[in-house]
Amino acid sequence: MPVCVVVVSNQRAAEGLSQQLKETKLPLTTCITLPPEGDAIDQVELLSPNLTRARRQKAMGRWLMPFGFLAGVTFTQITNLTTFASFGPWGEMLIGGLMGMGSGLMGSYAAAASVNSDNDDGVRILRNRREEGSWLVLLETPNGIEPPWQVVQRSNPQQVVRLNDL
Helix, strand or coil: CCEEEEEECCHHHHHHHHHHHHHCCCCCCEEEEECCCCCHHHHCHHHCHHHHHHHHHHHHHHHHHHHHHHHHHHHHHHHCCCCCHHHHHHHHHHHHHHHHHHHHHHHHHHHHHHCCCCCHHHHHHHHHHHHCCCEEEEEECCCCCCCCHHHHHHCCCCEEEEECCC
C-alpha cells in the first residue's frame, strides 16, 4: 500500500491537513496525526522498528520452531547418541526435539534482528524530524490509489517522506 508521511511545523497545520485529507473523496486506509512529544510514534508499526522486528520474529518463529523440533528428533535418531538415555527412547527423542525447537526460537530472534527494512532510512529521518518538534501526518491509501498530492501540497509541508509500498 502506498504510504507517505507529511512533516508539518505545528499542531494547527497537522490537524488541518488531517481534516482536509479525511474530507477528500479518496479512500484512506490510515490517516494518523502524531505529535512531537509522547510515545505515539512507537505505537505505529510502520514507524517503529521494534514493533516491526517483533512481528518478523513471531512470523519466523512459526516456521523455524516446528522445523527445529523435527530436526532435533531426526538428529537424535540418526546419531545414536545416548545423552538423555535415562528418559527412555521416547523421552530421549522428545528432549532432542524440544532442544531443536529451542534452537529454532533462538534462530528466529537472531534472524529477525539481522534483517533491515527498506524503510529504515525514511523512518530514521521521520524520527529525527519529530525530535526537532515537527508534527507527522501518516497517510496510507489502498493499492493502486495515489495519495491526494494537491491537498498535501496546499498544506505547505516541511517535508514529505514516501515509504516503500508495502
